[in-house]
Amino acid sequence: MRRRNLALVLCAVAEHSPLSRADVAGRVGLTRAAVSSLVDELIGRGAVTEAAATASGRVGRPGRALAVSGEGPAGLGLEVGVTHLGACVVDLRGDPRVWRRVERANAGRPAGQVLAEVAALAAEAEAEAATLGLRVQGRILAVPGVVPNESGAVVERAPNLGWQGVRLADHWPDPDTVPEPENEANLGALAEYWNTEQTAETFVHVSAETGVGAALVIEGRLFRGARGFAGELGHIPVHPDGPDCACGARGCLEQYAGEAAVLREAGLAQHGPARAALAEPGDPVSLLAEHAGAGHAPTLAALDRAGRALGLALTSAVDLIDPDSLVLGGAYAELAEWLLPSVRAELADRVTVRPWAPEALRPSALGRRGPVLGAAQTTIRRIMADPTLLPAG
Template structure:
């Protein structure tokens, strides 16, 4: 019961608009329905755990002592998010308010490299991010790693396969300098979807989040929770067949969505195949998505045609998702968000043409404002959400 009450009090303070009247202990007691004495004890514990701060407020002209204002601490507890992409490594530290305080990104070609080498570089990036966080008065309470692969429910800490990296059955702690501080791996599409839900101004409760990098991933959020499937393998939208007798995919099947709407496919159709990073691309290779956006913005016909084709294939795959799941919305994230100006019209056209057995509004499809930062931000905020649900995870003092 105390754990729950700690969470309720912390959540009440976190939900308060800091620009409005300061929130006192008495205000919290009135909002949560507990006695002032009970709330005062809970607040003292949260202050001791570094989750809340309490400061004097300015006199407001009334007789009596100045009030005391509660706020979520911008120092102390923090979450560290890490990311391994095919062409980059990333790190992000967020404070207990969920605000990003540290961003790090390093361009790396990770496909086909030894697992130990990649994870050693991620660990070094994590150490740099944590050092910068400490200088800001933050202490990392948890670490989560976004990976472009399948992370099963069991065993914990394992990446079952990440085909675009060349990984199979990788236990992250086995390759981490200190296994006790090894991050918890999670699928990058799931984390991107959670970041969208936690940060969007008007996020739907049930939606499909589709993102792309070298591959295509999707995540289904149902009532604010990611649906992982029976074994954690849900979300493989990139391998839904959109042309059953079509091109052979790296997974062995034919006609998968990735062969028509993946990065390599779009570059090929745009006549820019030489800019596909591929597994042997150097770290300083240019950004193919930025190149596609530049060419499309300039009206380059092959690029516009390639993006239209990709959008229609994506719309075809999403039609199946809409008919099966009946979501409130569809969100394009990752690199798709950066190409949304050219993808959205053809995706909408395909959905409008094919979704006929249930109501479907074109505005239910939109792009994410987070873009490629979604997965690493979601990774960092995962720790914060856990703390908000259970403040006893924080040490005292």
Template sequence: MRRRNLSVVLGAVSAHDPLARPLSRADVAGRVGLTRAAVSSLVDELIGRGALTEAETAPDGRVGRPGRALSVRDRGPAGLGLEIGVTHLGACVVDLRGEPRVWRRVDRANAGRPAGQVLAETAALAAEAEAEARDLGLRVEGRVLAVPGVVPNGPAGRVERAPNLGWHTVGIADHWPDPCTVPEPENEANLGALAEYWNAEQAEQTFVHVSADAGIGAALVIDGRLFRGARGFAGELGHVPVHPDGVRCACGARGCLEQYAGQAAVLREAGLAQHGPGAAGPAEAGDPVALLADRAAAGHAPTLAALDRAGRALGLALASAVDLIDPDGLVLGGTYAELAEWLLPPVRAELGERVTVRPWAPEALRPSALGRRGPVLGAAQTTVRRIMADPTLLPVG
């Protein structure tokens, strides 16, 4: 019961608008329905655990002592998010308010490289991010790693399959240099969806979040909770067949969405295949997604046609998801969010043609404001959300 009450009090302080008048212990008691004495004891413990701070406020003209204002600390406990992409590594540290304080992203061609080498470089980036966080007065309490692959349910700590990296049954702890800082792996699409839910101003309670980098992933949030499937394999939208007799996919099947709406497919159709993952040399340098956006904005016909084709294929797959799941909305994340100006019209057109058994508004499909930062932000905020739900995870003193 005390654990729950600690969470309730911490949540009440976290939800308070910092621009509003100061929040006192008595205010918290009135909001959560506990006695002032109980709230005072809980606040003392949260201060001792480093979750809250209490500062004296300026006199407001009333008789008596100055008030004291509670707030969530911007120093102390923090979460570290890490990301391994096909073409990059990323790191993010967020404080207990959920605010990003450290961002790092470096270009790396990770496809086909030994998992141990990639994880060693990720560990080095993590150490740099933690050092920067310490300089800001932050202490990392948990680490989560976003990967573009299947992470089974349970505490296995392994990536079962990440075909775009070339990984098969990779144990993270087996390759991590420091056994004290091994991160918990999670599918990047799942973390992107959670970041969307936690950070959107008016997040849908039930939605499908679809994102793309080298591959295509999706995640389903139902009533505010991530749906992982019986074994953790839910969300493999990139391997939903949109043309059953179509081209062969790397997974062995034919006509998978990834072969029509994945980054490599769009670059190929746009005549820019040399800029895709695995390309090398100065002519191929740069961000392929930014290049696609630049070409599309300039009216480059092959690029516009490639994006229209990708949007149609994506709309076909999402129409099936809408009919099956009946979500409140669909969210385009990752690189799709950065190409939304050109993808939204064909996706919406396909949905409009195919979703006929239930009401569907074009506005129910929208881009994420987080773009490619979603997965690593969600990874960092996972630790913070756990602490908010159970403040006893923090040490006393």
């Protein structure tokens, strides 16, 4: 009961601060004495601060304003992408305070080597956070792969990295700081839900880098499926007789709307492995946006082809799940100007069993920062739900 009441008080302060202790008591329906005791504990755990007395407009002594602490507890989000590593630290208010992104070609590299570099990046981010008065309470790692429910920190399959059955603890230098892995698409969807006011309670979040991933949020809760495999939109066949996919099937969405496929179709990739080398220097997504903005016909045609394939796959998601909205995240958000027309056209033609409005499909404002931000904020959400996760002062 005390754990529940601590969360009740902390959430009230987070949502409505500045509040006095009396204000909190009025909002949560507890006695002033009970609230005062709970506030004292939250202050001792570093979750809440109490400012100097301020006038409240009521008769009596002015109250002292409570607020969620901008120092102390923090969450660390980490990310392994096919082309980059990332880190983000957020404070207890959910505000990003530290950002790190390092370009790395991670496909095919040994998992131990990649994770050692992530651990070094994490240490740098934590050191900078410490200079801001923040102490990391939890670590989540976003990965472009499958993380089964109750996995014990195992990435079962990340085909675009070349990972299979990777147990993080076997490669992490400090056993006390091993992060908890989670699928990057899931974390991107949670970041969208937590940070964007217009996000509906039930939506599909689809994003892309080398692969294509999706996450389902149903009535405000992430749907992971029976074993954690939900959201493999990239391996829905959009053309059954299409090219072979790395997953072993044929004609998957990734072969039409994945980054490598779009680059090849646009003539911006050299011949080579599945993740083709760029024919021009630069970030792949920025390169596509630059050429599309300049009216480069092959790039525009490639993005139109990708959008039509994506719309075809999303039609199945709409008919099966009945979401309020669809959100394009990650690289798709940055290419939305050229993808949206063809995706919307496919949805308009194919979604016939229920009403569907064009504005129900929109790009994310978070872009490629979504997964690492969602990873960092996951720890904060857990603390808000259970402040006893923080050490007592």
